[in-house]
Amino acid sequence: xxxxxxxxxxxxxxxxxxxALLFLNLSRFWISALAVGSISSVAMISFFxxxxxxxxxxxxxxxxxxxWINIKQLNISFGLYLDSLSLVMIxxxxxxxxxxxxxxxxxxxxxxxxxxxxxxxxxxxxxxxxLVLADNLLLLYLGWEGVGLCSYLxxxxxxxxxxxxxxxxxxxxxxxIGDTAMAIGLxxxxxxxxxxxxxxxxxxxHTVWSLSDNTVASICCLLLLGGAVGKSAQFPLQNWLPDxxxxxxxxxxxxxxxxxxTAGIYLIARNSQLFQLAPDVLYxxxxxxxxxxLLGASAAMVQSDLKRILAYSTISQLGYMFLALGVxxxxxxxxxxxxxxxxxxxxxxxxxxxxxxxxxxxxxxxxGGLFKKLPxxxxxxxxxxxxxASLPFTSGFFSKELILAQVVASNHxxxxxxxxxxxxxxxxxxxxxxxxxxxxxxxxxxxKTPTKAMSIALVILCLFSFVGGIQPDGLIALxxxxxxxxxxxxxxxxPIILPFIALSFAWWMFKTERFGKTQYTALKGIHQLLxxxxxxxxxxxxxxxxxxKFICQLNKHDVIDLFYRIIEKASCGFHKLFSKxxxxxxxxxxxxxxxxxxxxxxxxxxxxxxx
Amino acid sequence: xxxxSWILFLSLSLFFIGIFxxxxxxxxxxxxxxxxxxxxxxxxxxxxxxxxxxxxxxNSDGQIMYxxxxxxxxSEIAVGLSLVIHMYRQHHHLDLDKLNKLRx
Numbered sequence: 001x002x003x004x005x006x007x008x009x010x011x012x013x014x015x016x017x018x019x020a021l022l023f024l025n026l027s028r029f030w031i032s033a034l035a036v037g038s039i040s041s042v043a044m045i046s047f048f049x050x051x052x053x054x055x056x057x058x059x060x061x062x063x064x065x066x067x068w069i070n071i072k073q074l075n076i077s078f079g080l081y082l083d084s085l086s087l088v089m090i091x092x093x094x095x096x097x098x099x100x101x102x103x104x105x106x107x108x109x110x111x112x113x114x115x116x117x118x119x120x121x122x123x124x125x126x127x128x129x130x131l132v133l134a135d136n137l138l139l140l141y142l143g144w145e146g147v148g149l150c151s152y153l154x155x156x157x158x159x160x161x162x163x164x165x166x167x168x169x170x171x172x173x174x175x176x177i178g179d180t181a182m183a184i185g186l187x188x189x190x191x192x193x194x195x196x197x198x199x200x201x202x203x204x205x206h207t208v209w210s211l212s213d214n215t216v217a218s219i220c221c222l223l224l225l226g227g228a229v230g231k232s233a234q235f236p237l238q239n240w241l242p243d244x245x246x247x248x249x250x251x252x253x254x255x256x257x258x259x260x261x262t263a264g265i266y267l268i269a270r271n272s273q274l275f276q277l278a279p280d281v282l283y284x285x286x287x288x289x290x291x292x293x294l295l296g297a298s299a300a301m302v303q304s305d306l307k308r309i310l311a312y313s314t315i316s317q318l319g320y321m322f323l324a325l326g327v328x329x330x331x332x333x334x335x336x337x338x339x340x341x342x343x344x345x346x347x348x349x350x351x352x353x354x355x356x357x358x359x360x361x362x363x364x365x366x367x368g369g370l371f372k373k374l375p376x377x378x379x380x381x382x383x384x385x386x387x388x389a390s391l392p393f394t395s396g397f398f399s400k401e402l403i404l405a406q407v408v409a410s411n412h413x414x415x416x417x418x419x420x421x422x423x424x425x426x427x428x429x430x431x432x433x434x435x436x437x438x439x440x441x442x443x444x445x446x447x448k449t450p451t452k453a454m455s456i457a458l459v460i461l462c463l464f465s466f467v468g469g470i471q472p473d474g475l476i477a478l479x480x481x482x483x484x485x486x487x488x489x490x491x492x493x494x495p496i497i498l499p500f501i502a503l504s505f506a507w508w509m510f511k512t513e514r515f516g517k518t519q520y521t522a523l524k525g526i527h528q529l530l531x532x533x534x535x536x537x538x539x540x541x542x543x544x545x546x547x548x549k550f551i552c553q554l555n556k557h558d559v560i561d562l563f564y565r566i567i568e569k570a571s572c573g574f575h576k577l578f579s580k581x582x583x584x585x586x587x588x589x590x591x592x593x594x595x596x597x598x599x600x601x602x603x604x605x606x607x608x609x610x611x
Numbered sequence: 612x613x614x615x616s617w618i619l620f621l622s623l624s625l626f627f628i629g630i631f632x633x634x635x636x637x638x639x640x641x642x643x644x645x646x647x648x649x650x651x652x653x654x655x656x657x658x659x660x661x662x663x664x665x666x667x668x669x670n671s672d673g674q675i676m677y678x679x680x681x682x683x684x685x686s687e688i689a690v691g692l693s694l695v696i697h698m699y700r701q702h703h704h705l706d707l708d709k710l711n712k713l714r715x
Contacts, residue, residue: 583711584710584711584712584713585707585708585711586642586707586710586711587633587634587637587707587708590633590634591634594630594634
C-alpha cells in the first residue's frame with residue numbers, strides 16, 4: 001500500500017511544482033529549490049523503488065488517481081502501472097531529469113525568463129512520467145501530447161528569434177503527423193478489442209487475432225508505429241530533430257536526446273506482445289531503424305554545428321533501438337535507451353558547458369585546443385564520445401554489442417552489416433568531434449568556467465556513463481531476449497575492433513588537417529548532400545509544400561464557396577427587383593392598389609359565375 | 612321613385628371619377644378632393660340601398676351611415692389639409708411625384 005502511495009507521488013510532484021511555479025512569485029533561489037527539489041524527490045523515490053525491487057523480476061505496482069471517463073464500455077482511469085520496464089524509464093527520466101534541472105540552474109542563470117523555463121521543464125517531466133506510468137493507452141496519449149507541447153514550448157523558448165519559432169512549429173507539426181496516426185490506431189484498437197488498458201490489450205490481442213489472421217493487428221501496429229516514428233525522429237519523420245536544437249542546450253539534453261524522443265521506443269516495447277502478432281510490421285521497424293541509423297550517422301559525419309552533430313547522432317542511436325525492437329529484442333533496445341540517455345545527456349550537457357563558456361559559439365571549426373582550458377568539460381566529453389563510439393568497458397559498448405548480437409541471433413545478416421557500418425561511422429564522427437574541438441590549435445579562449453551546479457551534474461553523469469552498462473534483470477524477464485547461437489569470430493570481434501580503426505582513421509585525418517575541407521568536386525556534392533541530412537527538407541519541400549502552395553494558389557477564389565456565392569447573388573437580384581416597387585411614388589402605389597382590387601374582384605366574380 | 616339602377620350608375624360614375632382623379636392628378640390637394648368624391652359615391656350607394664330594401668320613410672339606416680361617413684370625412688380632411696399645409700411650407704410645391712422621400 002505504501003508503495004502505491006509513493007507511486008502516485010511520482011508524476012504528481014513535478015506537476016504540483018509546475019503549478020506552484022506558475023502561480024507563485026518567487027525569488028530565483030526558491031524557484032530553483034522548488035524545481036530541482038521536486039524532481040530530486042521523484043528521483044529519490046524511484047531509486048528507493050529500484051532498491052526494493054532490485055531482486056524481484058515480475059513485480060507489478062498499481063495506483064489509481066481517480067476516474068477520468070466512465071461511459072458504458074469506456075472506462076478510463078488515471079491508473080498508474082509500474083513494472084520493470086516502466087521502472088527503468090522512470091529512473092532514467094527522474095535521474096537524468098534531476099541532474100539536468102540542477103545543471104540548468106547554472107546554465108540559465110542570466111536568462112530573464114528563469115521561472116517560465118523551470119515551469120515548462122517541470123511540466124515536461126510530469127507529462128513524461130504520466131506517459132511511462134500510464135496503465136491505459138489514453139492516459140499514455142495524454143502524456144504523449146503533454147511532452148509534445150512542452151517540447152514545442154521549449155524549442156521556441158527564446159521566442160524573439162523567428163527561426164526558433166519556425167523550428168518549434170516544424171517539430172510540432174511533424175510529430176503531429178505521427179500522433180494522428182497513433183490516435184487512429186487507438187480508435188481501431190478500441191473498436192476491435194473493447195478496451196484501452198495496455199495489459200488487457202496484450203492479452204485480448206492474442207485471443208481476438210492470431211498470426212495467420214493478423215491484417216487488423218498489422219494495421220493497428222503500423223498506426224502505433226507511425227506515432228513512434230514521429231516522436232522518435234525516425235525515417236520518414238526524422239528531420240524535425242536537428243532543427244529542434246534551437247532550444248536551450250539542457251532542453252536538448254533532456255527532451256531531444258535522453259527522454260522524450262525515446263517515447264516511441266517505450267511505446268513499442270510496452271506493446272511488444274501486440275507487435276509479435278505482426279512480424280511484417282516488426283521487420284518494417286527493423287528496416288526503418290537500420291535506414292535511419294545510417295542516415296543519421298552519415299549526416300553527423302559532416303556537420304559543423306556542435307549541437308547538430310549530436311542531434312544527428314541521437315537520430316542514429318534511436319535507429320539502433322528501433323533495429324533492436326524490430327528483431328524482437330525489446331530488452332536490449334530499452335537497455336540501449338538507458339545507456340544512451342546517460343551518455344547523450346552527458347554529451348549535450350558538456351556541449352552546453354562549452355557553448356556557455358564560449359559566448360554561444362556553435363561552430364566546431366572555430367573551437368580547438370580547449371583541452372587545457374576546460375579540463376572537466378573535456379574529460380566528460382571524452383567519456384561521452386567513448387561511450388557513443390562504444391569503446392570497450394563504457395556503457396554504450398555493452399548495450400550496442402548486445403543489440404548487434406541480437407541482430408545476428410535473428411538471422412538478419414544484411415541488417416547486421418548495416419548496423420556495423422553505422423557503428424564504424426559513429427566511432428568516426430565521435431572521434432572527429434572530440435579532436436576538432438579539444439585538440440589542435442587554440443582559437444577561442446573561454447572567459448567563463450562552468451558553475452558548480454553544472455560541474456556536479458557533469459561528474460555524476462560521467463559516472464553513470466561509465467558504469468551504467470548493467471542491464472536490469474527485470475527487463476530480461478519481461479521481454480525475453482533471443483537465444484543467440486555462438487557468434488562467429490568475425491561477428492564477435494569486428495564490432496570491437498572497428499571503433500579503434502575508425503578512431504585511428506579519424507586521427508590520421510585530423511593530423512593531416514583534412515577535416516572541414518574537401519578537395520574534390522565530386523566529394524563536395526556528397527558532402528553537401530550529407531550535410532543537409534540527405535536533403536530530406538528539400539525533398540519534402542518539393543513533394544508536399546510546393547504542391548500544397550500551388551493548390552492554394554489555384555483555390556485563391558474559393559472554388560467551393562462559388563455555390564454559396566450564387567445563392568447570395570440570386571437573393572441580391574430579387575432584392576433589387578422587389579425594391580423597385582418601393583419607390584415612394586404615391587400614384588404608383590394607388591395604381592397597383594386599384595389594379596389588384598380589380599383583379600381580385602374579377603377573380604371572385606369569375607369564380608362565382610363558373611360555380 | 613327613382614330606380615335603383617340609376618342610383619347604382621350615379622354612384623359608380625362618381626366612384627370612377629374619384630379613382631381617375633386620385634390616379635391622374637399630381638397635385639396633392641386635388642387627390643384629396645377626389646378622395647372625398649369617392650366617399651360621397653359610397654354614401655349615395657348606402658342611401659339608395661336602404662331605400663331599396665325598405666321603402667318606408669321610417670328606415671333611415673342610410674342617412675345614419677351618411678352622418679358617420681361625413682364625420683369621418685371631416686376629420687380626415689382636417690388632418691389631411693393640415694399635413695398638406697405643412698408640406699407646402701417645407702417643399703413649396705405639392706407635386707406627388709416629387710414627394711417620394713419616404714422611400715428609404
